[in-house]
Amino acid sequence: MPRDSERPRHTGRLLRLGALLAGIAVALSFPSMAPSPYELTVGIAILNFAVLSTSWNFVGGFTGYISLGHGAFAGLGAYATGLLVTKGELPSFVALFVSAALVAVLAIPVGYAALRVRGASFVIVSIALVLIMLLVFQSWASFTGGSRGLVVPRPFPGKLRSEHHEIFYFLFLGLLALALLAWWIIDRSRFGMGLKAIREDEDKAQSLGTPTYTYKLVVFVVSAAFTALAGGLYGLWFGDLDPVFQFSILSGAYMVLMALLGGVRHLYGPLLGAVVVGYGLEYSKLEYGDTPLHLVFAGLLLGVVVMFMPDGVIPAVTGLVARVLGTGETSIREVTAAELRDERDEREADVRPDHRPDGKRPDGKREVRQ
Amino acid sequence: MASDSGSPTVPSPRSDSGFLLELDDIRAGYGRAALVLRGLTVRVPAGGVVCLVGPNGAGKSTVLKVASGLLAPRSGRVLVDGEDVTGRGPQQLLAAGVAHVLQGHSVFREMTVAENVLLGGYTIKDKAVVAERADFVRDLFPLVAERWTSLAGLLSGGQQKQVEFARSLMVRPRVVLLDEPSMGLDPKTTGVVFEQIARMREAGTAVLLVEQNARRALETADIGCVLDLGRVHISGPARELLADPQLGELYLGGRPAQPPAAPKR
Incomplete structure (x- = not known):
């Protein structure tokens, strides 16, 4: 017979499983339910944000290091994929994985230098990475196309536009599942426990024998690789790369905002944040055109999250449910x-x-009792 | 036996053969500031509890930092089981069997009690050994077993202290350094903490304890050392120090309850 305290836990597990299955069903049926290709592209954009934000969360969520420079890895993934297809003449998806591997290799020296510093210093180093990449890709026009941009050929030239979107929707969904699975595995591993100890107190973790520096570097590289995969897939889908958008501080800031909104310590935190922020951005662009109003919304949202839900929506809601059910x-x-x-x-x-x-x-x- | 010299010989009430941890004529300080420890000698016998008491600024916590490798002494020697470990870092000292429980609360608040305890055994690669050690500390600290899946940050101060004790015992240390374990705790909780220190000794772990709650600490310890100005001022069997009326006035905040049986000084 289960103990009283085990019943809510059992119910909670069933609820989580139910929510997961419902989420998967909605995600899989979305392309057939979307009223027009435009809605499908919004779905793809949200999934792209979700993969980017989950990838960012390998570093931000586990170690607590806030990187504003992950946009650089996404941009590098996109450009490397585009250049490998156009100049290297590799098949699109081979180029995608090769570019992710190249970015992972590049992330080793970047992480080696950046992870030596903590707090605000790390944030500044990560921003510097984006700005350096922007300058390089803008200036080196003969190779990257410079400000004129880089056109990436479509991987499925014979398909209609709507079919193209549908295929990429499922590709992004698969990549998201892969990133979530990797995060879930690390979260439950001995490696993940060491990473979380770094987030809590790096010095203490080190004094207990955690190889903190190596762990940070490994998870930084994993994070960079997933970010590059998301960037590369975006490049193949969108087909036109511009350094100003690819190497933007904003894209890194969005990843942070989404993860913080949902909750960095939760597997689905960045995904939830991506759905809210991604939809909000698309909505405000549709309603208010090219005004910078969407940035004002994003800024306000960040303020509200930091003030009222510093741990994110998921911990706030689960805390509330626990209080109501009396399971806390x-x-x-x-x-x-x-x-x-x-x-x-x-x-x-x-x-x-x-x-x-x-x-x-x-x-x-x-x-x-005797 | 007791001594007021800078380098007393502290006898072991449990073992006549050698000492587990020896700090020999240690001189240490922070940066370019004046020395905090000025020729201090403390010896911890295997399985014994040695308590350092003394006024603020006497250098009590600094002794523990030198013993755990957090602070390298300017001169003097640190010996673990006869082996010279002077100048080695915290991880090497941990491997040599010296675990340090820092002052204040040092649990990982956003991690579960289980994760906190298992992190204590992070250097152990063999999963079976980790599981066996975890069972041992869960048995030694029933509260840890009870709250195994709770977030450590949700526990009270006294409970967090027990989690820290359990974490420090995961590597099967030969000596645990405890820095003011009763800091900020109410009398009942302090009692719980000292109960656990006694259990650690029963489990065969030596303890070097720094406490402001001197009377309570000396009641638990085998040997007491009174520190002042970076030296061991007086040392001897804890019960004798406790019974010394002059010492009681000077360092323990009042007269002792029992009639005095003055230690030799």
């Missing part, structure tokens, strides 16, 4: 080891059929 932890009273042992003995006695859970015997007298 309430007691922190001090007990001696002897008292705890007595409590444990009582619980064991309770599960015996001749004992009532309230510690009273059937005749109403209180159980007296």
